[in-house]
Amino acid sequence: MIVTTAWMETWFHKFNDDYFGSGLPLPILKTSTARTRLGQMSCKRTTRWGRTKYYDFTIKLTTYYDMTERQAQNVLLHEMIHYSIAYTGLKDTAPHGVVFRGIADKLNRQYGWNIKAMTTTKGWKKAESAKTRTNRRPVTYLILALKMKNNRHFLSVVNPRYAHQIDHQLGRLAEVERYGWYASSDTAFDRMPVVRSLRGKRVTQDEYENKLAAMRQVLI
Numbered sequence: 372m373i374v375t376t377a378w379m380e381t382w383f384h385k386f387n388d389d390y391f392g393s394g395l396p397l398p399i400l401k402t403s404t405a406r407t408r409l410g411q412m413s414c415k416r417t418t419r420w421g422r423t424k425y426y427d428f429t430i431k432l433t434t435y436y437d438m439t440e441r442q443a444q445n446v447l448l449h450e451m452i453h454y455s456i457a458y459t460g461l462k463d464t465a466p467h468g469v470v471f472r473g474i475a476d477k478l479n480r481q482y483g484w485n486i487k488a489m490t491t492t493k494g495w496k497k498a499e500s501a502k503t504r505t506n507r508r509p510v511t512y513l514i515l516a517l518k519m520k521n522n523r524h525f526l527s528v529v530n531p532r533y534a535h536q537i538d539h540q541l542g543r544l545a546e547v548e549r550y551g552w553y554a555s556s557d558t559a560f561d562r563m564p565v566v567r568s569l570r571g572k573r574v575t576q577d578e579y580e581n582k583l584a585a586m587r588q589v590l591i
Contacts, residue, residue, distance in 0.1 A: 372437065372438060372439070372440055372443065373434050373437060373438075373498050373500075374402060374432045374433075374434060374438065374443050375402065376400045376401065376402060378443070379400045379402075379430070379432060379447060380397065380400055382444060382447055383395075383397060383398075383400070383430075383447065383451065384397070386444075386447065386448060386451055387451070389482075390448075390451075390478060390482070391451065391455055394455075394458075394459075395451070395454060395455060395458060396428075396458075398412075398428035398429055398430050398454060399427065399428065399429040399430070400429075400430055400431075401429060401430070401431045402431065402432055402433070402434045403431045403432070403433050403434070403435075403559065404433065404434060404435055404500075404501065404558050404559075404561070405431075405433045405435060405557075405558065405559055406433070406435050406501070406558065407585070408433065408559075408581075409432065409433050409436070409446045409449075409490060409492070410430065410431060410432050410433070410446040410447065410449055410450040411429075411430070411431045411450065411578070412428070412429070412430050412431075412450040412451075412453035412454050412457070413428075413429050413431075413574070413575050413578060414426065414427055414428045414429065414457055414575070415427040415573070418521075425457055425458070428454055428457065428458065430447070430450045430451070430454060431450075432446055432447060432450070434498055434500065434501070435497065435498060435501045436492065436495045436496065436497060436498060436501070437495075437496040437497065437498045437499075438495065438496075441485075442495070444484075445484055445485050445486050445487075445490070446490070448475075448478060448484060448486050449475070449486050449487075449490075452471055452474045452475055452478075452486070453466075453471070455474070456470055456471060456474075466577050467488035467489075471488070472488065475487070475488075510556060510561075511554050511555070511556050512528045512554070512555050512556070512557075512560045512565075513528070513529045513530075513531050513534060513552065513553075513554065513589070513591075514526060514527065514528060514529070514552070514553040514554070514555050514560065514582075514586060515527040515529050515534075515537065515550060515551075515552060515553075515571060516550060516551050516552075516553055516579065516582070516583055516586075517541075517547065517549075517550040517571060518547075518548045518549050518550065518579070519546055519547060519548055520546050520547070520548045521546070522576070523573060524573065524574050524575070524576055524578075524579035525571035525572060525573050525574065526563075526571055526572055526574055526578075526579065526582060527563075527566050527569075527570065527571030527572070528560050528563045528564065528565050528566065529552075529565070529566055529567075530565050530566065530567050531591075532567075533566075533567040533568070534552065534591045535591060537568070537569050538552070538591060540569050541569070551583075551588055552588065552589050552590070552591050553583070553586035553587060553588050553589060554586065554587045554588075554589045555582070555585070555586040555587070557582070557585065557586075559582075
């Protein structure tokens with residue numbers, strides 16, 4: 372099966388009732404074409420008067436694989452655990468730390484699920500639409516990864532002709548903690564605009580660090 376947002380919504384409500392005490396509001400549900408990331412939970416945050424508020428919770432599942440329903444359910448539950456931890460304000464030791472593993476282990480042990488911190492896709496069937504996409508010549512993007520001193524993280528797909536101009540601007544901004552230029556063929560960047568000025572997409576720290584780990588740093 373290829374997951375859809377309608378399928379996600381149906382099972383989100385069931386799992387919310389069965390395992391999370393019906394305490395999770397329906398988040399934004401989306402699909403992606405990611406090959407290496409089966410699911411993703413993200414949210415936005417704002418800090419006021421020393422208090423941080425999280426909002427716009429989003430769960431994405433990939434359509435790159437033709438998963439069995441059980442595989443897709445495990446991925447959705449994985450992301451719902453992340454959502455529950457963030458929404459309730461629990462502090463974990465790591466993205467897949469003690470709290471996450473405790474909830475996952477309980478669901479696995481009591482209800483027969485197979486929720487893992489990392490899932491191998493070896494032997495998984497690729498969706499027909501993904502096969503078509505993989506036949507295209509891969510595109511290499513120039514990515515600007517930017518961390519601000521207020522701990523906000525941004526990623527931009529930059530038109531290479533404007534990279535030097537943007538790099539010069541960055542050197543004069545006191546609020547920038549660090550930045551770097553990277554090359555990536557990740558299809559997750561397909562939907563992002565190619566910019567000619569200093570702007571980008573705000574991402575979570577986890578997404579930022581995961582993307583950096585998978586990209587090759589370059590000099591401009």
